[in-house]
Amino acid sequence: MPNFSKDMKILAIETTGKYGSASVTDETGGVFSACSSEEMNHLRGMITLIDEALREAGITKDELTHVAASVGPGSFTGIRIGVTTARIMSQMLGIPCIAVSTLEAMACRSLDKAISSGALYVVPVINARRHQTYAGVYEAAFTTDGEHQSAIPVMEEKQYMIEDLLEELKKKLAEHSGAVAFFTGDGIDAYSDIIESTMPEGSFIFADEDLRYQHAESVAVIAHRKADAGETLTYDELIPEYMRLAEAEQRLRAGTLSDRIRKPVKI
Amino acid sequence: MKDGRFLTLGIETSCDETAASVVADGRFVMSNVISSQIDIHTAYGGVVPEIASRKHLERINDVIGKALDDAGVSAKEIDLIGVTYGPGLVGALLIGVAAAKAMAYACDIPLVGVNHMHGHIAANYLEHEELEPPFMALIVSGGHTEIVNVPDYNKCEKLGGTRDDAAGEAFDKVARVIGLGYPGGPKIDKAAKEGDPDSIAFKRVYLEQGSLDFSFSGLKTQALNYLNQERQAGREINVNNVAASFQEAVVEVIADKAVMAAEKYGQNRIVMAGGVASNSRLRALMEEKAGSRGIDVLKPSPVLCTDNGAMIASAAYYAYRSGVKPDLELDAVPGLEF
Numbered sequence: 001m002p003n004f005s006k007d008m009k010i011l012a013i014e015t016t017g018k019y020g021s022a023s024v025t026d027e028t029g030g031v032f033s034a035c036s037s038e039e040m041n042h043l044r045g046m047i048t049l050i051d052e053a054l055r056e057a058g059i060t061k062d063e064l065t066h067v068a069a070s071v072g073p074g075s076f077t078g079i080r081i082g083v084t085t086a087r088i089m090s091q092m093l094g095i096p097c098i099a100v101s102t103l104e105a106m107a108c109r110s111l112d113k114a115i116s117s118g119a120l121y122v123v124p125v126i127n128a129r130r131h132q133t134y135a136g137v138y139e140a141a142f143t144t145d146g147e148h149q150s151a152i153p154v155m156e157e158k159q160y161m162i163e164d165l166l167e168e169l170k171k172k173l174a175e176h177s178g179a180v181a182f183f184t185g186d187g188i189d190a191y192s193d194i195i196e197s198t199m200p201e202g203s204f205i206f207a208d209e210d211l212r213y214q215h216a217e218s219v220a221v222i223a224h225r226k227a228d229a230g231e232t233l234t235y236d237e238l239i240p241e242y243m244r245l246a247e248a249e250q251r252l253r254a255g256t257l258s259d260r261i262r263k264p265v266k267i
Numbered sequence: 268m269k270d271g272r273f274l275t276l277g278i279e280t281s282c283d284e285t286a287a288s289v290v291a292d293g294r295f296v297m298s299n300v301i302s303s304q305i306d307i308h309t310a311y312g313g314v315v316p317e318i319a320s321r322k323h324l325e326r327i328n329d330v331i332g333k334a335l336d337d338a339g340v341s342a343k344e345i346d347l348i349g350v351t352y353g354p355g356l357v358g359a360l361l362i363g364v365a366a367a368k369a370m371a372y373a374c375d376i377p378l379v380g381v382n383h384m385h386g387h388i389a390a391n392y393l394e395h396e397e398l399e400p401p402f403m404a405l406i407v408s409g410g411h412t413e414i415v416n417v418p419d420y421n422k423c424e425k426l427g428g429t430r431d432d433a434a435g436e437a438f439d440k441v442a443r444v445i446g447l448g449y450p451g452g453p454k455i456d457k458a459a460k461e462g463d464p465d466s467i468a469f470k471r472v473y474l475e476q477g478s479l480d481f482s483f484s485g486l487k488t489q490a491l492n493y494l495n496q497e498r499q500a501g502r503e504i505n506v507n508n509v510a511a512s513f514q515e516a517v518v519e520v521i522a523d524k525a526v527m528a529a530e531k532y533g534q535n536r537i538v539m540a541g542g543v544a545s546n547s548r549l550r551a552l553m554e555e556k557a558g559s560r561g562i563d564v565l566k567p568s569p570v571l572c573t574d575n576g577a578m579i580a581s582a583a584y585y586a587y588r589s590g591v592k593p594d595l596e597l598d599a600v601p602g603l604e605f
Contacts, residue, residue, distance in 0.1 A: 043361050043364060043365060043598055043599060044596050044597070044598040045596070046365070046368070047368050047369070047371075047372045047595045047596070048595070048596060050372070051372070061372070061373060076317065076320070076358070077320075077357075077358060077361065080320060080321075080324050080358070080361065080362060080365070081361060081365045083324060084324055084327065084361075084362050084365040084366050084369065085365050085366075085368070085369045086369075087324075087327075087328050087366075087369075088327070088328060088331075088365075088366045088369035088370050088373065089369050089372075089373050091328050091331075091332065092342055092369070092370050092373035092374050093373050235328050236325075236328060236329065239324075239325065240321075240324065242321075246315060246317035246318045246321065247317065248311050248315040248317070248318060249315075249318060252310060252311065257311065
């Protein structure tokens with residue numbers, strides 16, 4: 001557990017996956033969370049979750065010093081609900097925002113387990129359908145004081161075809177003999193067959209379901225570190241990390257938007 | 268509360284306008300901020316839902332902040348928040364709903380969800396200080412063509428609606444094909460002023476005897492066929508005449524049915540609402556047809572006809588006053604009925 005600054009009380013919001021959650025850190029370093037048991041209930045349930053997490057922590061919303069959101073990648077709708085909630089709470093409570101990468105938070109959540117399982121890399125993979133993923137690769141390491149674990153990014157967080165991700169990961173693993181990758185995220189549910197048939201035997205581990213999905217707790221932990229480092233934002237600087245343009249925008253840029261749609265037809 | 272007045276903040280993001288407004292006592296507009304995305308969507312020939320959602324998120328804070336500033340009030344002075352929770356584009360709606368809930372929670376303000384269509388009707392309470400129910404309402408917009416009986420502030424009985432295209436939708440499609448572009452409504456209105464409404468005999472679709480429903484898809488097809496036929500015959504198309512004749516065929520049926528509904532239900536007032544309610548020909552025809560039967564026609568000024576936060580604030584005020592319970596578990600309902 002990282003050393004939390006005494007005067008920071010951070011609300012963290014995670015709505016990018018199936019289950020929404022909210023976590024609050026208090027001055028003793030504790031993290032208090034509330035998690036939805038209903039799938040994709042983000043909009044309806046978010047305020048209730050925030051309120052529950054605050055009650056668990058025994059602090060009021062007016063005592064909050066920062067509000068953090070998992071900004072993506074993930075469900076576009078989910079991202080927007082969390083980011084909008086964080087932006088407005090920041091504006092109305094007059095406190096700064098913190099942006100946390102969803103993939104980094106997922107890696108952080110699995111870090112303990114990955115290290116204790118002897119894995120070198122943590123690979124969060126979010127299913128973006130049709131063989132697409134949002135993914136990143138992190139090295140599970142200890143900080144220089146040898147006490148705290150940290151996830152060091154070693155491959156860019158971006159959109160990968162699952163096959164491309166695995167090819168690059170295999171090269172990475174080949175640099176260290178016996179290196180193991182610890183997969184997490186709903187990409188496992190979608191692509192376990194492809195991962196199992198592509199990766200060498202013994203070179204990978206899948207996260208158990210209790211660690212596999214996004215959770216605000218690790219968002220709160222990362223947010224705390226960022227707040228300590230002064231990496232805060234104003235509400236209008238907190239923007240989603242979709243990692244993908246809207247489809248119509250892709251077509252407009254590529255010049256493949258239907259002429260019938262784009263231009264009035266001249267007769 | 269400020270100076271003894273009950274302040275409602277209205278938030279609206281159901282389509283392509285990000286809007287917020289502060290309204291005092293449900294009637295007096297203190298600020299009305301509308302951030303339109305029309306320039307962005309014009310490049311695509313219509314509203315792109317994913318892009319609309321992204322833009323709403325980027326703009327919502329500043330729109331709310333400006334609505335408070337323009338009204339000269341602080342968030343803590345707001346007594347009630349109203350937000351559109353449907354009908355509309357789901358991704359767009361949820362930005363307004365998430366923002367309204369976060370603000371309601373952060374500032375301890377009660378929140379009520381507002382039906383966008385009730386909001387359009389309530390726009391008239393802002394325009395006409397003395398207006399109270401009962402009355403007949405005619406809502407005409409890009410997505411709606413509806414006749415609604417309004418016996419009380421919080422009761423809306425839909426008597427008829429479109430069975431296929433909404434009037435605004437038909438305007439958009441025909442405008443695109445005759446080269447006027449998007450948004451079709453205002454462009455057809457303008458072109459029609461230079462054209463002859465009797466030059467092309469487009470049919471008036473009244474459906475069954477006594478029906479208060481509408482159908483515009485047949486008319487749209489007739490217009491497209493006419494254009495094709497003229498083009499194949501090598502004749503030059505008079506865009507203004509097509510616009511005028513098409514518009515006349517649409518608004519004549521709308522006006523006739525609205526007047527029929529008012530007479531049937533013994534209402535001596537028809538209240539117009541929605542974006543197409545600012546169509547100048549529809550306004551003129553409504554006054555002519557209703558006026559000859561002793562029925563008054565009320566309409567909001569054009570700025571209150573488009574989607575705006577003020578109308579949502581007014582509707583929220585009356586909903587809250589009539590006992591609608593505040594709800595922090597409010598969800599967006601894209602297909603919300605009347």
